[in-house]
Every structure is written in structure tokens, then in C-alpha cells.
Amino acid sequence: NAGVTxxxxxxxxxxxxxxTLQCAQDMNHEYMSWYRQDPGMGLRLIHYSVGAGITDxxxxxxxxNVSRSTTEDFPLRLxxxxxxxxxxxxxxSSYVVFGGxxxxxxxxxxxxxxxV
Amino acid sequence: QQPVQSPQAVILREGEDxxxxxxxxxxxYSVHWYRQKHGxxxxxxxxxxxxxxxxxxxxxxxxxxxxxxxSSLYLTASQLSYSxxxxxxxxxxxxxxxxxxxxxxxxxxx
Numbered sequence: 001n002a003g004v005t006x007x008x009x010x011x012x013x014x015x016x017x018x019x020t021l022q023c024a025q026d027m028n029h030e031y032m033s034w035y036r037q038d039p040g041m042g043l044r045l046i047h048y049s050v051g052a053g054i055t056d057x058x059x060x061x062x063x064x065n066v067s068r069s070t071t072e073d074f075p076l077r078l079x080x081x082x083x084x085x086x087x088x089x090x091x092x093s094s095y096v097v098f099g100g101x102x103x104x105x106x107x108x109x110x111x112x113x114x115x116v
Numbered sequence: 117q118q119p120v121q122s123p124q125a126v127i128l129r130e131g132e133d134x135x136x137x138x139x140x141x142x143x144x145y146s147v148h149w150y151r152q153k154h155g156x157x158x159x160x161x162x163x164x165x166x167x168x169x170x171x172x173x174x175x176x177x178x179x180x181x182x183x184x185x186x187s188s189l190y191l192t193a194s195q196l197s198y199s200x201x202x203x204x205x206x207x208x209x210x211x212x213x214x215x216x217x218x219x220x221x222x223x224x225x226x
Contacts, residue, residue: 031212042118042218043158043203050212058213059117090157094214101146101165101207102214107157 002026006091006108013081013115021076021111023091029106031096032074036060036087037110043090049074050096081115088112117142119206121217128194128224136189136220138204147180147187148205148214151198158203161189194224 007022025032033048035058045058047066055066063085065077074093078085089111095103119140126134138147146165150158162173164180164187172178175192191198201219 033214035216040218042121043205043216044118045213045215048213056213059215092214096212102148102212104160104163105148105150105158105205105214106160109157 004091004093004106004108006089006111008111009109010112011114013078013113015081015083015115017081019078019081021078021089021091021113023074023076023108024072025074025091025093025106026072027093027106028071029093029095030071031102032068032091032093033058033105034064034066034074034076035090035092036085037090038087046076046089078113083115086113086115117215119204119215119217121202121204121220123220124218125221126223128222130196130224130226131193132224134191134194134222136191136202136204136222137186138188138206138217139184139186140206142185142206142208144180144182144185144187144206144208146207147178148207149178149187149189150203150205150216152201152203152219154200161202191222194222196224196226198222199224 035043149161166182
């Protein structure tokens with residue numbers, strides 16, 4: 001059972017380049033989300049999804065796009081990379097129970113992105 | 117909208133106790149607690165639902181006071197393995213999304 005798999009683990013981009021961070025889970029979780037982690041800022045929510053075809057913005061969505069065509073995959077796209085997007089990115093997934101509460105979130109191992 | 121955690125950092129000796137607090141300006145439906153070791157992904161500790169319940173396993177427990185919109189994580193008789201960054205995550209009723217605080221760095225020394 002792989003859980004949540006993120007690729008790549010490390011990436012260096014030049015300013016203005018675009019790329020897609022991949023996230024896949026094999027637990028049939030409805031809820032998937034992307035966070036970025038910066039020193040002293042904790043985990044900040046970028047985008048999230050409660051099922052295939054349904055996405056919504058989190059706290060820091062600017063400069064990022066998402067789509068969810070299947071239950072398993074939730075890719076994060078950087079449209080035009082900027083140095084301010086240098087961060088560690090985590091994907092997480094969980095079940096959603098009655099009332100909209102998330103159960104235990106499982107995190108991927110993270111992608112360390114540097115934009116130069 | 118991020119919950120506020122306090123303290124930002126705490127240093128303990130083995131065997132000492134610690135309390136980490138998490139508060140929100142919005143009404144909460146659930147509170148999650150996670151621990152992250154350096155260079156690793158966050159790992160789930162526990163979830164608390166509104167109703168003022170207290171949960172725990174081993175020497176780590178937590179409480180949730182929805183009237184005060186606060187939760188506290190209690191670590192008793194701390195061990196070296198407790199070192200890491202602790203995050204609280206908050207969920208609003210019917211809100212689905214999970215929003216985390218800035219974290220509390222806990223270091224346990226021998």
C-alpha cells in the first residue's frame with residue numbers, strides 16, 4: 001500500500017518556467033489538498049478538492065492551478081515560476097465524513113522546489 | 117484564518133511536561149494534531165470534535181473547548197522521541213478544508 005506519492009522529490013526551476021507537481025493516492029480518499037511549507041509559516045493551504053471535478057482555493061492560491069479528473073490524482077501546476085514559490089510542497093489526502101469533517105490526513109513525502 | 121499556536125518553541129529536559137495551545141478566531145468543528153520530524157512529512161496524532169472531549173494515547177493527550185475555540189496538546193514525561201514540530205489543524209463545520217497553524221518547535225534534551 002503506497003499511500004500518498006509525490007513526484008519529483010527535488011526540482012530546480014528558472015524564473016518563468018512552468019511545471020507540474022504530481023500527487024497520487026491509492027486509498028480512495030475523497031479529499032486531497034496541497035500545502036506549502038516555509039520557515040516560520042507552517043503549512044499553508046494552496047488548493048483542495050473534495051472529489052473528482054471539484055476544486056477550491058485555499059489561503060495562498062495565486063500562481064498555482066489544480067484540476068482533479070480522477071479520485072487518485074491531484075496535480076499542482078506552477079504557471080510561471082517565481083523565486084517566491086521556492087518552498088517545500090506537501091500533498092495530503094483523507095476521507096470526508098458526514099458534516100464535512102476530514103479524518104486523519106496522510107501526507108506525501110514532499111517536493112523541495114527551488115526557483116532561481 | 118490560520119489558527120494561532122503558542123508557544124512558538126519550547127525546550128524541555130527528558131521527563132518534563134509541556135502544553136501547546138491552538139486558538140482560532142472562527143467557530144471550530146474539529147481540531148487535528150500532527151507532529152513533523154525534520155525533513156519528514158507530518159504524522160497524525162489525534163482528532164478532536166466539538167463537544168469538549170479529551171483524547172490521548174500513551175503520554176500525549178489533548179482537549180478541545182469549542183466555546184473558547186481553543187485546543188491544547190499535553191505531553192507528559194517527555195521523551196527524546198517527542199522532539200519535532202507540532203501543528204494544529206482546524207476544520208470549520210461543513211467546511212471540508214483543513215487549515216494549519218504555524219507550528220510549535222519542541223526540543224527534548226537528555
